[in-house]
Amino acid sequence: SKEQISHDEYQKTADWLMSQTKHRPQVAIICGSGLGMLADTLKCQDSFAYSDIPGFPQSTVQGHAGRLVFGELKGKTCVCMQGRFHMYEGHSLCKTTFPVRVFKLMGVETLIVTNAAGSLADGLQPGDIMVIKDHVNFPGLVGLNPLCGPNDDKFGPRFPAMSGCYDKGLRCVAMEIAKQLGVASLVQEGVYAMVGGPNFESIAEARLLHRLGVDAVGMSTAPEVVVATHCGLRVFGLSLITNKVVKSYEDSDSVNHEGVLEIGRLRSHTVQQLVTELVSRMEINNNNT
Numbered sequence: 634s635k636e637q638i639s640h641d642e643y644q645k646t647a648d649w650l651m652s653q654t655k656h657r658p659q660v661a662i663i664c665g666s667g668l669g670m671l672a673d674t675l676k677c678q679d680s681f682a683y684s685d686i687p688g689f690p691q692s693t694v695q696g697h698a699g700r701l702v703f704g705e706l707k708g709k710t711c712v713c714m715q716g717r718f719h720m721y722e723g724h725s726l727c728k729t730t731f732p733v734r735v736f737k738l739m740g741v742e743t744l745i746v747t748n749a750a751g752s753l754a755d756g757l758q759p760g761d762i763m764v765i766k767d768h769v770n771f772p773g774l775v776g777l778n779p780l781c782g783p784n785d786d787k788f789g790p791r792f793p794a795m796s797g798c799y800d801k802g803l804r805c806v807a808m809e810i811a812k813q814l815g816v817a818s819l820v821q822e823g824v825y826a827m828v829g830g831p832n833f834e835s836i837a838e839a840r841l842l843h844r845l846g847v848d849a850v851g852m853s854t855a856p857e858v859v860v861a862t863h864c865g866l867r868v869f870g871l872s873l874i875t876n877k878v879v880k881s882y883e884d885s886d887s888v889n890h891e892g893v894l895e896i897g898r899l900r901s902h903t904v905q906q907l908v909t910e911l912v913s914r915m916e917i918n919n920n921n922t
């Protein structure tokens with residue numbers, strides 16, 4: 634049976650965090666594999682190990698630190714997840730997306746998700762950055778969905794729409810920033826597909842995804858975006874392309890996590906600049922004054 638998390642449990646964690654920090658974040662940033670150093674740039678930091686936060690699951694993946702960092706980024710109060718939770722770790726989907734609803738209860742209005750992904754599109758090379766235009770949530774399509782079970786009407790509707798869940802305005806600003814940062818050649822929009830993992834895809838699976846028009850593939854992000862959209866958060870997502878997905882039976886090389894982290898280290902500064910600039914240009918409604 635699907636694990637249920639009560640509204641009170643989300644509220645209890647939000648209340649605990651609000652008792653531990655004076656920061657009231659407007660933007661939440663989920664840092665993907667090897668991209669956690671963005672949190673280190675926050676000013677006036679308050680940070681907590683996931684293990685100290687009531688109700689938080691534990692990160693178990695190399696490249697995912699396991700700390701929640703509050704602070705200021707370009708004048709905006711942010712909360713960063715250094716390390717996210719993946720379905721392949723064995724967490725239930727309501728556990729992997731638990732932080733998103735906690736952020737909502739703390740007053741967050743915008744969620745930025747970053748991840749490492751493999752490229753299926755010919756024009757997307759390792760080291761490129763894909764601004765997520767839309768996603769294909771394979772686990773969700775077969776019922777592995779964090780919204781399954783009784784709907785919590787305090788968060789959102791029973792049947793939430795997902796069309797346009799990656800905010801067009803923020804995507805336009807991100808493309809503008811890429812031009813101004815001089816990295817326009819590295820940045821393009823595309824469709825992200827979530828697969829369950831932890832194994833990387835077979836060649837037949839990679840070819841299927843490519844045929845379906847998917848540009849990049851990963852093992853995260855879609856559940857968080859579904860939950861964020863359900864509770865009315867504005868969402869921006871980007872994938873750091875860490876490798877080409879193997880699509881040919883003649884191709885001998887294969888992907889491994891070390892290679893994923895290596896590109897993360899190489900390009901993380903550019904991802905950091907892009908996200909930082911995006912946050913600085915965000916219109917924030919100060920309705921949580």
Ligand SMILES: Nc1nc2ncn(CCNC(CO)CO)c2c(=O)[nH]1
Pocket residue numbers: 666694719749750751752830833834850851852875876877878879888889890893
């Ligand atoms: N072919 C392929 N290449 C990839 N590079 C990064 N990821 C995202 C998954 N990242 C995992 C393993 O690195 C850690 O969360 C993938 C993927 O799912 N498939």
